Amino acid sequence: MASLADFIEGHIKLLFDTVDSACSEPAHCGPIELQRRELAERFRCAPSQITYVLATRFTPARGYLVESRRGGGGHIRIWRLRADLDLDLLEAVEARLGAGVDPTTARELVARLVDSGLIRRHDAEAALAAVLDDDQLGGAVGELVRSRSLRAVIRFLLLQGRVDGRRS
Amino acid sequence: MASLADFIEGHIKLLFDTVDSACSEPAHCGPIELQRRELAERFRCAPSQITYVLATRFTPARGYLVESRRGGGGHIRIWRLRADLDLDLLEAVEARLGAGVDPTTARELVARLVDSGLIRRHDAEAALAAVLDDDQLGGAVGELVRSRSLRAVIRFLLLQGRVDGRRS
DNA sequence: CAAACAAAGTCAAGAATAGTCAGACTGGGC
DNA sequence: GCCCAGTCTGACTATTCTTGACTTTGTTTG
Numbered sequence: 001m002a003s004l005a006d007f008i009e010g011h012i013k014l015l016f017d018t019v020d021s022a023c024s025e026p027a028h029c030g031p032i033e034l035q036r037r038e039l040a041e042r043f044r045c046a047p048s049q050i051t052y053v054l055a056t057r058f059t060p061a062r063g064y065l066v067e068s069r070r071g072g073g074g075h076i077r078i079w080r081l082r083a084d085l086d087l088d089l090l091e092a093v094e095a096r097l098g099a100g101v102d103p104t105t106a107r108e109l110v111a112r113l114v115d116s117g118l119i120r121r122h123d124a125e126a127a128l129a130a131v132l133d134d135d136q137l138g139g140a141v142g143e144l145v146r147s148r149s150l151r152a153v154i155r156f157l158l159l160q161g162r163v164d165g166r167r168s
Numbered sequence: 169m170a171s172l173a174d175f176i177e178g179h180i181k182l183l184f185d186t187v188d189s190a191c192s193e194p195a196h197c198g199p200i201e202l203q204r205r206e207l208a209e210r211f212r213c214a215p216s217q218i219t220y221v222l223a224t225r226f227t228p229a230r231g232y233l234v235e236s237r238r239g240g241g242g243h244i245r246i247w248r249l250r251a252d253l254d255l256d257l258l259e260a261v262e263a264r265l266g267a268g269v270d271p272t273t274a275r276e277l278v279a280r281l282v283d284s285g286l287i288r289r290h291d292a293e294a295a296l297a298a299v300l301d302d303d304q305l306g307g308a309v310g311e312l313v314r315s316r317s318l319r320a321v322i323r324f325l326l327l328q329g330r331v332d333g334r335r336s
Numbered sequence: 337c338a339a340a341c342a343a344a345g346t347c348a349a350g351a352a353t354a355g356t357c358a359g360a361c362t363g364g365g366c
Numbered sequence: 367g368c369c370c371a372g373t374c375t376g377a378c379t380a381t382t383c384t385t386g387a388c389t390t391t392g393t394t395t396g
Contacts, residue, residue: 003241003352003383036344046385051345056382071392074343169363171373204354214375219355224372239382242353338396345390353382361374366367 008043008050009057016080031077036068054078176211176218177225184248199235199245222246 015032040047058064058078068076183200208215226232226246233247 003239005383006241037342047344048346048386049384052383068344069392070342070344070390072342072394074392076344171362173373205352215354216356216376217374220374236354237382238352238354238380240352241383242381244354339394340396341392341394343390343392346388348387349385351382351384353380355380356378358377359375362372364370366369 004043004045004049005053005056008039008045008053011039011043012053012058012078016078031067031079033075033077035075050076172211172213172217173221173224176207176213176221179207179211180221180226180246199247201243201245203243204236218244 012032012034015034019032036047036050039050043049054066054076058066060081063081065079065081066076067079068074180200180202183202187200204215204218207218211217222234222244226234228249231249233249234244235247236242236244
């Protein structure tokens with residue numbers, strides 16, 4: 001018998017199908033958006049069950065990226081990744097960004113992305129310029145700001161950005 | 169005298185007959201699905217007895233493939249293999265995939281499958297491209313992802329995929 | 337600005353499965 | 367009757383799902 005988690009997974013994937021049918025190029029369709037509380041009510045389960053499904057079924061290894069916001073009007077956004085992404089690399093980047101990064105680490109990460117051909121050097125430099133710009137920011141706050149900006153930029157580049165055809 | 173194991177074996181094979189009669193092309197019918205606990209209750213035996221039957225009667229050598237999931241909503245799925253499969257080869261593939269594979273091994277396995285005529289070169293290349301992407305995947309995580317993806321692809325090709333007529 | 341409200345996240349406990357493995361049991365061949 | 371291969375069980379382990387109490391983050395209101 002399928003578990004509740006299976007049903008929720010199926011429901012979310014149906015949402016993607018709906019988006020796809022209204023989008024000329026499925027690989028580049030935007031994210032789907034949902035509310036944890038609303039979905040939990042629909043399936044009559046604990047909200048943390050939704051978190052569980054997202055954490056186990058919509059991982060980078062399975063081709064998804066999840067982003068969320070708390071507070072009033074909070075939401076959860078899910079992207080489907082391009083098929084040709086290097087998942088280990090993406091996971092490494094995500095893991096490191098989660099903790100907060102110093103300028104050196106940021107440069108290393110972006111260099112890896114360029115080396116792997118995932119983003120163009122030109123775009124990478126733009127990203128770094130935008131992110132590192134004020135290295136005046138010191139301490140934990142600076143780390144956090146940098147980490148968040150960099151994550152946003154990298155996500156943008158990976159998900160919507162154009163890719164240099166040459167792969168190393 | 170027929171043992172309990174024989175009865176359970178017979179029961180499972182009956183399930184396949186049921187599926188077949190509802191399927192136009194028996195060779196390509198999907199798997200049957202059951203629950204170890206449920207079956208054990210029906211036959212009033214220890215659950216591990218079911219495991220025993222599966223391990224001794226539904227082996228690749230006898231033309232079956234078994235897959236399972238633990239936890240709530242857990243289940244056991246059984247496929248019947250196509251008659252023309254090279255069982256030794258399949259067992260070798262299964263054994264190796266179980267442990268996780270490095271890129272080289274993955275290539276060797278797929279090459280063997282192509283050589284034996286079990287899958288088409290074109291399909292094989294697609295599979296490898298999807299699985300290996302480029303060899304940047306490193307470490308245990310990479311091995312696992314590769315192993316799982318490759319197993320899924322190969323199972324698909326062997327069980328439902330079309331076969332190149334030429335056998336070596 | 338502070339307090340109240342409204343999300344989402346974290347984590348650990350518990351339930352529901354399935355797997356493993358050593359040892360007991362059984363039935364047929366000798 | 368004895369032995370061996372095959373059968374069967376039970377205790378223990380591993381995995382997956384589900385929930386609930388508590389925390390964190392963001393918004394709105396007074």
